[in-house]
Each structure stands twice: as C-alpha cells, then as structure tokens.
Amino acid sequence: METGTIPIDELAGGLDLYRTLESGQSYLWRREDGEMYTDTVAPGAWYSTVVGSDAVSGGSDAANGSTGDVIRVRIRDGDLEWESTIDAESPVRRLLRLADDLEAIVAAGPDDPLLREAYEAHRGMRLVADPPFGCLISFICSAQMRVGRIHTMVSTLAREYGDEIDFDGETYHAFPTPEQLATATEAELRELGLGYRAPYVVRTAEMVAGGEAHPAEARDLPYEDAREYLTRFVGVGDKVADCVLLFSLDFDEAVPLDTWIKSAIEEYYPDCDRGTYADTSRALRERLGGEYAGYAQTYVFHHLRTGA
Numbered sequence: 001m002e003t004g005t006i007p008i009d010e011l012a013g014g015l016d017l018y019r020t021l022e023s024g025q026s027y028l029w030r031r032e033d034g035e036m037y038t039d040t041v042a043p044g045a046w047y048s049t050v051v052g053s054d055a056v057s058g059g060s061d062a063a064n065g066s067t068g069d070v071i072r073v074r075i076r077d078g079d080l081e082w083e084s085t086i087d088a089e090s091p092v093r094r095l096l097r098l099a100d101d102l103e104a105i106v107a108a109g110p111d112d113p114l115l116r117e118a119y120e121a122h123r124g125m126r127l128v129a130d131p132p133f134g135c136l137i138s139f140i141c142s143a144q145m146r147v148g149r150i151h152t153m154v155s156t157l158a159r160e161y162g163d164e165i166d167f168d169g170e171t172y173h174a175f176p177t178p179e180q181l182a183t184a185t186e187a188e189l190r191e192l193g194l195g196y197r198a199p200y201v202v203r204t205a206e207m208v209a210g211g212e213a214h215p216a217e218a219r220d221l222p223y224e225d226a227r228e229y230l231t232r233f234v235g236v237g238d239k240v241a242d243c244v245l246l247f248s249l250d251f252d253e254a255v256p257l258d259t260w261i262k263s264a265i266e267e268y269y270p271d272c273d274r275g276t277y278a279d280t281s282r283a284l285r286e287r288l289g290g291e292y293a294g295y296a297q298t299y300v301f302h303h304l305r306t307g308a
Helices: 015-023 060-064 089-095 102-108 113-121 130-141 147-161 184-193 195-209 213-221 225-230 238-247 261-268 277-287 290-305
Strands: 004-006 047-051 068-078 079-084 164-167 171-175
Touching: 004 089, 015 238, 047 171, 068 089, 068 164, 102 225, 102 238, 102 290, 113 290, 130 147, 130 195, 130 213, 147 171, 171 277, 184 195, 184 225, 213 225, 213 238, 225 238, 238 277, 238 290, 261 277, 261 290
Parallel strands: none
Antiparallel strands: 004 079, 047 068, 068 079, 164 171
16 A cells, blocks of 8 residues: 655645535545535545546546546645555646645636635635546536435446455445446446436447547647537537536636526626527636636535535
C-alpha cells in the first residue's frame, strides 16, 4: 500500500472534500461509511474510487473507465490523506483539481449577490475531473433523478459489470469499461432500476466500445462544438453534454441548465432567458463571469439544492 498527505493550507482556497464529492458533480466516488448523498456530514470519512492507469492524462484508459487502481482519500488534522495501490498524489491532485486557485476564481467572479452568498457558504468546494466514460454514463442516468438515486444506479453498474479489485482487505468495483457495459441488455438494466435510461446506456456503451465515438474526443474542440459532439451519444442532450464537459473535460465555462439553475434564472436572472438552451446558456455564462462560469454554476446549484 502507498500512502501520502497533501497539506490543505498549501491549496489556494482550501478543500472541502464533502462538498466537492457530494455536490452532484461526481457519482464515481464512494463514501466508505455507506452514507454518501444522504445529506449527512462525516468529518474524516474515507472516500474511494477506482481509476485507470491513464487517469491523470485523460487518455484512453481514463476515458474508458477501465479497471486499475483503488484510491482512498480523507481529511484529517489539516491534511488530505490518501491511500492507494499506486503512488496516487498526482492522480489525486488531478481528480480533485487541487491546482485550481479558488481564491482567484472567486475574486474574478461578478459582483452578484446570489453567487457571493454561495461562494461564502461553500468555501473549499472544487470542481472534479472524472474519467469521461464514467461521467458520461453517470449523467445519462441522471435524468429526472435525485442525486442519491443516481449514485445508487452508478454503483450498481460498477458492482454488476465492473471488475473486482481487492485492496486492504476490502473488495472494490471499478466502473465498467465500454466493452463490459456493452454486454448488458436493456432488460437487465431495467431490472437494475435504470428504467427508460437502459437503452441509452447500452447504446452509448456500444458506440464507445465499437469506436463509433468517444467522449474524450470532445476535449480538443471549441466549447459549443464540444457540446454538440457529445449530443451524438444516445440519451445525451445539451444539459448532460454540459455536465460531462464541466465535470470531466475541463470546460470551466460550461453552464448546465438543470432544474435548479432554471429556477435561478427565473428568480434572479430573468434577462438571461433567451428561449433556447444555447442562447440562454450563453447569456448566463456571460452573467456568471465567462471563463469560470461553470464554477459559479456549481456553487449556485449546490447552494439552492441544499437550501443553504
């Protein structure tokens, strides 16, 4: 076992691990007390995920969600501690985006009352950088679902179709590769509770496994072209595409227009409602600061969802 620590006071803007991993950005981590997405805070709790060997660079292994290495993290005595089957400091820094200067991002934001309130209430929340394939499937599952139910769906897919990895006396499940998930049938996934999302998941896995398209290929496109590229996957509209761009592919300007953000537009930013997703998203992106509008969106989303 490899272990290490990263002092939190060395991170610009700090780190709130609970808010980062339980704010609706990622469904590929597990809280090891089994209480993830139950709105209960457990300071010092371990979180775990399984990453491919290429997770840091965003190459094919990371994009495919292929099996590889267990990583566990927790906050203790002012440090972010990690344990892994590998030297995981670099993947941890990448997955949790520890290089982001939160202080600069917040300072660069617009002088907006709701956004300032959200930034103040949730200090230390960072964006995540999940593997693209796992992120894509997670948000295909997210349609009309609460965060806890989405997490259960994604965990079930890992348990049923992903590889088992033994680490420190425990068994972990990697998120399935496209090839593994493409072996599932629509009927099987419906039995597992995916409902009408089942054929979307199967067909998207088949597309990636067969080389027809790959979510990681959107990374090098201009933002709106990247969003359009991702909508070729079955079950992916503009909102899901924006989630994948923001939480996996480093498009910090992406502003997913989910139910909570639409309510924020109605109440706080009515002039940003332009009638279409693309135009409304563009207007809100400009209102929330452009380059880091996705950070602002994530804070506002979490602030409204939690009733803070």
